[in-house]
Amino acid sequence: MDTGPLESWNDGAAKRAIVEFVTSAAREGTPGFVPPADRIAVFDNDGTLWVEKPAPVQTAFVLGKLAARVRADPSLAGREPYRAVVDGDEAFFRALEAQDPGAVTLMVRALGYAWEGTTPEEYEAEAARYLASWRHERFGLPYTGLVYRPMLELFDYLRAHGWRLFVCSGGGRDFMRVFCEELWGLPRENVIGSAPEFAYRDGVPVRRAELHGPLALGPGKPEYVLARTGRLPCFAAGNDDVDVEMLQSARFALLVVHDDDVREYAYTDNAERARATAERSGWTTVSVKNDWNTVLTERPDQEVTRCHR
Amino acid sequence: MDTGPLESWNDGAAKRAIVEFVTSAAREGTPGFVPPADRIAVFDNDGTLWVEKPAPVQTAFVLGKLAARVRADPSLAGREPYRAVVDGDEAFFRALEAQDPGAVTLMVRALGYAWEGTTPEEYEAEAARYLASWRHERFGLPYTGLVYRPMLELFDYLRAHGWRLFVCSGGGRDFMRVFCEELWGLPRENVIGSAPEFAYRDGVPVRRAELHGPLALGPGKPEYVLARTGRLPCFAAGNDDVDVEMLQSARFALLVVHDDDVREYAYTDNAERARATAERSGWTTVSVKNDWNTVLTERPDQEVTRCHR
Incomplete structure (x- = not known):
């Protein structure tokens, strides 16, 4: 198994399930094969790609x-x-x-x-x-340090197998587009989510008060993926209840379970339905505590923490 | 000048302007340089990428x-x-x-x-x-043969210089998504335009009667490009009045002028404002008659024409 790029992932059920799905998807003639056009992978952001406690960055x-x-x-x-x-x-x-x-x-x-x-x-x-x-109140890190290293490795691993990656968040598309290229290596057009309509004033686009389309939460998530990509996601990753419909619409669903109060946070709020559905549906769950040997992309800096408190 | 892939384009002002813009955009340190992230090229479909007379395919x-x-x-x-x-x-x-x-x-x-x-x-x-x-009533061609060969060459030329291509049409996003991969080599997510919202019924997405966002016509076109890509287009191509705002929002604007009633159609309807704006704004205009030595991707078949009349 070629698992080179997933070095922050411990050997275990989650890593094995990912590697098996992704390698089979790339192998023509097998039942797990996914035609290249269908290789759409979608990720929630807060709590899936980076720390969302005590409050999302936004x-x-x-x-x-x-x-x-x-x-x-x-x-x-x-x-x-x-x-x-x-x-x-x-x-x-x-x-x-x-x-x-x-x-x-x-x-x-x-x-x-x-x-x-x-x-x-x-x-x-x-x-x-x-x-x-902005600095994280406990870790003292800038927003760039809060990204989960294992997820960036998963990005690379999927890309190397012909997947097109999207981030779909209810939390405001345009906020993520400010840092998506630097932080995730994703062009802005691969960031989907709730956003305003724009009007033209003297040839200049300005934000309107109204949303362009529905909110990208719950059933709004697969709707956004379908609207944006012309397909439902084939691979989807999330961490809480508003991700359930997106995960249900995917062939491979990955649920991040926050159970590490030392290196991150342990919490179940807004995730009860997601965890129950994962168990019932056989989704792949990722235990932050057990499946990841490294969590953040930067080492928490106690110096900085003290400076910013 | 590397104009290899533009072989259906005659040497002339249009081809020269395209080649100069695209090669400068790729050359770091020159005033014409366009950072890779900003290399967004957007094309209208009917009348810009394929024949729209006597009526659009749709x-x-x-x-x-x-x-x-x-x-x-x-x-x-x-x-x-x-x-x-x-x-x-x-x-x-x-x-x-x-x-x-x-x-x-x-x-x-x-x-x-x-x-x-x-x-x-x-x-x-x-x-x-x-x-x-479907067959074209005059040329007897299937829809696949109506695509302008010079525009497909332009796609290749832009791609080779690091551009990301999008098609933005008022005429219905999901219709184009049925053939965009085969016809243009563009993934569905690069096709933008008017489309319905979707609802979920028993976990299955179904079309709603309402549009998701505004109509992709006039100012709706740059709005869609901005919403989809996070940027206004840098390169834009169109052919009629509902493309004007999209062309105005671009750094390089290309207007296709239909003036060849032998190999295609000669008409000015719905294009008067676009042509006047092109002249005033110094847009690059493409004369089908003079700038293209080949127009369609397939040779009109008189046999088939008779069969289908």
């Missing part, structure tokens, strides 16, 4: 934008989700984290409105400024 | 579907656009051909409704059956 960017809007227009502070943001309403944030449709819709509307009229360049500059100063 | 597919619906439910015959289809209302078809928003909206709604609940496999099978028996 969260403070979004909350900071809403807080800035309330500072500029205090009358907003009485309206949802601004009130919840200003008050730090825990119930709202729990609902949002659980990707409750009501809370998500309120947030998406507010964010659509917050960035309405912004050009892509302005949005990218805002996101880049935010990312440049 | 037209009879769409009209046949509407006629079948009226046969199944005669009460529809009194409603637009069914009435216009059944009556062969020329004013309606002229408005549709000119991509008049009112006529297009009526048609899009009817088509959304016509294919509502269809799975991607069912839609593809319908389109494939239609395409298999």
Whole structure:
């Protein structure tokens, strides 16, 4: 078995299942063969490609934008989700984290409105400024260090076997497009997800408040993959309940299980349904603790952690 | 100048402008250099990549579907656009051909409704059956023979210089995705355009009546390119008025001018604004008559023409 590029993966059921699927897919004339055109692999981002605890990298960017809007227009502070943001309403944030449709819709509307009229360049500059100063509160790492090394190796392994890779996240397509080329080696067009429509003002595209298409969560994920690629995913990887439909639509489903509170985080929130479905459906599960001998792409820096606390 | 792959292009201003732009774009350190990530080239389809006269290949597919619906439910015959289809209302078809928003909206709604609940496999099978028996009424050629050979050579030339190619058409993304791999050598994900949303019924995606995003016409074209690729096009090619905004958004704009009524068709309809803008903006124009020494990928077959009339 050619497993050279998967060196951060321990020998075990997960690695063996991946290698068997990918090598069979490339072997014409076998039952596992996947024609090259169909070799579409799709990955969720937060919790699948990088650390999402204690909060996804994008969260403070979004909350900071809403807080800035309330500072500029205090009358907003009485309206949802601004009130919840200003008050730090825990119930709202729990609902949002659980990707409750009501809370998500309120947030998406507010964010659509917050960035309405912004050009892509302005949005990218805002996101880049935010990312440049962001540090993980426990590991002290910049966002670039939070990526799971085993997943980057999996990217390389799939690419080497003729797969086309996509990232599909509910968390905002254009935020990921700021770093996808540098971080994942993926061109922007291979990043799919919730995004606004654009309008033209004097020949310049600007963000509209409305979404272009549905939210890329739950059934929205396979819908985005189908819309973007003309196919359902053949290989899909995710880690929580809003990834279930995408994983169900794939021939090979990989579920990352966060069970390592030393090198990362151990948690089951928003993943109960995904784990139950994995067991019932025979998906391949990846234990961060047992299947990965290296987790992050950078070594947590205690110095930096102290500096930024 | 390396113009090897452009053998169907006569030496002239158009070929020279293309070669100069593409070779400069690949040369680091020159003002014409285009970083690899930005090398996005987008092509309109009907009239840019293949013959669109006397009617685009897709037209009879769409009209046949509407006629079948009226046969199944005669009460529809009194409603637009069914009435216009059944009556062969020329004013309606002229408005549709000119991509008049009112006529297009009526048609899009009817088509959304016509294919509502269809799975991607069912839609593809319908389109494939239609395409298999379709012949061009004048040239007797199947759809595969109507592609402009010079444009396929341009595809190869751009690819060889590190460009990523996309086709963006208002005429229905999923119809093009049935043949894009075979005809253009482009994966389905590189075909952009108007398309429906999908819903999930018992885990199976089915077409909804509503569009996913706006119509890919006029300003909708650069919007689709931006949404899909994260960038505006750097190189764009089109042939009529609904391509103007896409061409304006590009650094290099190519406008195909249909002026050869012997080997193809000579017409100016729906292209007046595009041609005026080309002149004003210094776009590169391609005269089918003068710039191409070969037009189609297959030789018109008079035998077949007679058989199918």
